[in-house]
Ligand SMILES: Cc1ncc(C[n+]2csc(CCOP(=O)(O)OP(=O)(O)O)c2C)c(N)n1
């Protein structure tokens with residue numbers, strides 16, 4: 049039977065600790081839940097290291113471990129904590145190879161989640177890392193993608209920011225682009241929005257539109273195939289980038305890039321520009337299928353005028 | 354501490370002092386164009402520590418911050434390479450011009466570069482020590498010690514009982530702001546409250562010598578009171594009243610001290626001249 053993303057991560061981590069003799073660092077790892085079931089039940093003697101709650105220092109300790117060629121995995125339970133965890137990862141680990149020719153590879157597992165969890169911790173904050181040189185950013189949502197990026201991390205000497213999302217942990221399926229034929233419009237989706245983007249595509253197709261979809265795994269460096277770009281440039285009305293972060297970051301930057309490459313208008317959609325509250329009415333969730341399809345319908349109607 | 358050992362320490366300190374005097378002069382006449390952080394006045398901390406540690410046949414991992422010329426030289430870093438870094442020469446520099454004065458790196462002596470954010474070397478050094486289990490020495494200033502992430506990291510190092518030595522080079526200054534303006538607590542007491550050995554001492558080699566029995570057996574913090582002779586950055590002097598350990602030790606050693614200083618000065622001046630000719 050096919051594996052879920054959760055089982056895939058757990059297996060990779062067990063292998064990382066037991067076979068590769070690497071280390072996993074984080075806060076409250078060996079407790080109830082084992083980070084959404086993504087960690088094997090192992091302890092400090094196996095390389096599963098409990099950091100204290102000193103978040104900023106924790107990122108530094110992991111960086112020092114990486115300097116010793118240990119390829120640490122650093123678990124950040126909610127991506128919003130990165131405001132405290134990221135400083136030494138981006139300013140030291142990510143620069144060490146360039147400045148001192150001393151690689152310092154860290155595999156950062158930033159885990160996204162949202163829904164009634166308040167203003168700061170939830171959602172994906174991968175844009176935080178985006179503007180800094182020396183970091184690679186990926187957002188795997190399938191078992192196959194996760195295996196691929198771990199393998200690539202192990203074969204390189206770079207810092208990886210792996211933008212995960214709890215909403216994908218049960219997923220067993222690979223997600224496939226639809227870039228064949230001439231499309232009216234193309235959705236370029238990142239992180240957890242990829243699942244709702246697929247639903248939005250179905251809704252729009254029921255209304256008679258031809259909608260393409262491009263799944264983004266590699267955010268930095270941005271990887272998009274020539275064929276996918278061609279699908280956008282051949283489309284009638286361009287495309288939209290959808291993300292689980294605020295749009296003033298990765299989405300707007302990538303939209304600009306795709307616009308230059310395809311000469312098509314590229315829109316963006318992500319979190320609203322506001323703080324999330326706890327009540328449903330004031331939460332700030334990633335765009336759902338209805339919101340995505342409505343936004344696209346609006347764009348298409350405008351364009352046809 | 355016997356006299357032979359004290360002379361050995363003085364020789365290292367003399368190398369550092371004469372290096373820094375050259376750096377001061379070449380910075381003043383703009384041959385050096387980048388900001389430099391001179392360690393003159395503070396040489397006896399790294400000079401003594403490296404002598405004692407090398408005597409134990411230990412080559413520790415070294416993590417320092419911006420004011421680190423004397424650390425690099427005392428622990429055996431090549432003087433020629435440091436000159437090249439300060440002169441910002443792209444062609445000859447080990448770091449292709451990326452290092453400068455504040456980010457000195459040397460694979461040979463296991464000294465890891467600093468990113469310029471004060472205090473980051475503390476958690477990073479702790480992580481390196483935890484993972485490698487190798488004896489590790491981490492230098493910080495009295496101001497860096499105040500960084501929240503330094504304090505949090507010290508606590509963790511204590512819990513993990515690492516073979517690590519924390520050295521606070523306490524020159525009482527954060528740029529020009531004195532310690533008493535910034536805090537009413539002391540780092541050796543902080544260390545003790547974290548349940549590690551913590552001591553407050555001055556940079557007299559005889560004082561530092563007393564604590565060598567604890568080196569790398571368990572985490573320990575030495576707050577070493579010292580004096581910065583020159584400006585925070587660049588070539589300038591705020592006062593002629595500052596106590597100078599180097600002159601003090603030279604006087605103590607008498608004619609031997611004079612001779613060592615003269616010999617090493619000639620050698621160091623010559624290396625600077627030769628390096629400058631190469632560029
Ligand atoms: C994170 C960070 N904050 C502020 C500074 C600016 N800064 C550079 S050196 C310095 C004072 C450092 O004092 P101390 O650690 O005692 O070392 P010293 O210069 O006295 O050797 C400050 C505030 C910095 N480099 N990094």
Ligand SMILES: [Mg+2]
Nearest residue numbers: 494495524526
């Ligand atoms: Mg100071």
